[in-house]
Amino acid sequence: MTQSKHNETKVLQRFIAVYCRHHHESKGDSLCPDCADLQAYALGRLAKCPLDPKPKCKKCPIHCYKPEYQQKIREVMKFSGIHFVKRGRVDWLVKYFLS
Ligand code: SF4
Ligand SMILES: [Zn+2]
16 A cells, blocks of 8 residues: 555544544444445545545546545545644644645
């Protein structure tokens, strides 16, 4: 796995965990069935991404996600992005988004 895919995997996991904790009362890093499904889908897409170097999915010309998953992941990224910024956890976000 490339470093950028490795970073993206971590970001996806952290963002989905935070979203799930706030919306579905899950604990720690455990996920509700819906979010576990979304995570499995997103990590599957990431693993199979044909682009090299891989752009951020947001800027991708292909958009390989099914529409319902694309909508869900956008909601997760928006909520959790704001969550981390509010808590001053921009250090690793900046590292990820500038990588
Ligand atoms: S949306 Fe684009 S960049 Fe993201 S995984 Fe799919 S093909 Fe790759
Ligand atoms: Zn959930």
